[in-house]
Amino acid sequence: MLKFNWKRLGIVAGLSLSLVAAGCGSDDDADTNNDASDNAGGDDVNYSEEMDYSITAIEPGAGVVQAAEDSVEEYGNLDGWDVQTSSSGAMATALGEAIDKEEPIVVTGWSPHWKFAEYDLKYLDDPKGVFGEAETIETMVREGLEDDMPEAYKLLDQFHWSPDDLEDVMLEISQGADPEEAAAEWVEENEDMVSEWKDGVDEVDGDEIELVYVEWDTEIGSTNVVKNVLEDLGYNVTITPLDNAVMWQAIANGEADGMVAAWLPDTHGDLYEEYKDDLVELGPNLEGAKIGLVVPEYMDIDSIEDLEPAN
Ligand code: PBE
Secondary structure, three states, X not given: OOOOOHHHHHHHHHHHHHHHHHHOOOOOOHHHOOOHHHXXXXXXXXXXXXXXXXXXXXXXXXXXXXXXHHHHHHOHHHOOOEEEOOOHHHHHHHHHHHHHOOOOOOEXXXXXXXXXXXXXXXXXXXXXXXXOOOEEEEEEEEOOHHHHOHHHHHHHHHOOOOHHHHHHHHHHHHOOOOHHHHHHHHHHHOHHHHHHHOOOOOOOOOOEEEEEEOOOHHHHHHHHXXXXXXXXXXXXXXXXXXXXXXXXXXXXXXXXXXEEEEEEOOOOHHHHHHHHHHEEEEEEEEEEEEEEEEEEOOOOOOEHHHOOOOO
C-alpha cells in the first residue's frame, strides 16, 4: 500500500529549491549559503554550541538513554552536556526538523530503524565503547507458558527475522500506516518466512494471551507482527505498552505472557541481570541491532570525541 509521505515531499521540495537557487547563480557571495558544514572546526560558532550542548534523547528508561548519560560521564569533552529525554516520536520529529534546516543535531539512535532509510545519517564513533557492540533482540516469556500455552510458546520460540524485515514494517508505520495494518501487510507479503514460524504450531480457539512492549519504533513493529500471526492461529491477543523496566518486571512476575523486545547483551543488560532467574529466555529473534549517538551525514564530525565541552 502506498501512503503519501509528507516528510519526504518536504525534503525533496527543499532540495529542489536549493538546486534552483544554485542553478540561477544567485548565490554569488559564497558565504550566504547557510550550510551547517560551514561551521565545522568551530571557528565562529561550533556545532556543540549550536546544539546547546544537548543530546536529543527518547523515553527515560531506555537503555540508549542510560548509555548516553554514561557517555557524558565518560567522555571528558562532553563535560556540561545534557541528555534531553522526551519520546521516540519527539526525537524523530526533532531530527526531521533539524535536517530540513540542515542544522546540527545529535540523537540517541538505534538500528534497525526507518530513519536510516529516510535520511542520510551516521553513527558517531564511540572509541570508549560506551554504547557496546552489535546486539541481538531476544524473546522472553513468563515461566509456565510452555505448559499453559504450548502453541504460543512454540510460535514465539520460532519467531526470527532480519533487520531489513523489521525496517520494512517500521518504514510503513513512519509513513503513516496504522501499525496493525502495516504488520498485516508484511505478514501477507512474507508467507514463506511466517510459515516457518508457524511450523508444527496447531491452531487454538480464542485463548487469551498478553504481550508487553515499549512504544519504540522497533518494538511497535515487531510486537504487531507477532500479534498478527498469533491471531491468525486463533489467539485473542492483547498488546500492552509499558515502560522498559515495567515490561521486564511483568514477564518476571508472570503478569504478562511474553515480549520480543529484550536488547542484549548491553542495552538491557541491567534489567536482564535483575530478572533473568524469573523468566524463560527463547533466544534472539533478530541479530545485528545496534545503539549509539547518531547525526546527519552533513555534519562534519565522525566521533563522539569531536563534540566540544560546554565549559
Ligand atoms: N531502543 C529501542 C531501546 C531498545 C529498543 C534502542 C530505543 C532502548 O534503548 O532500550
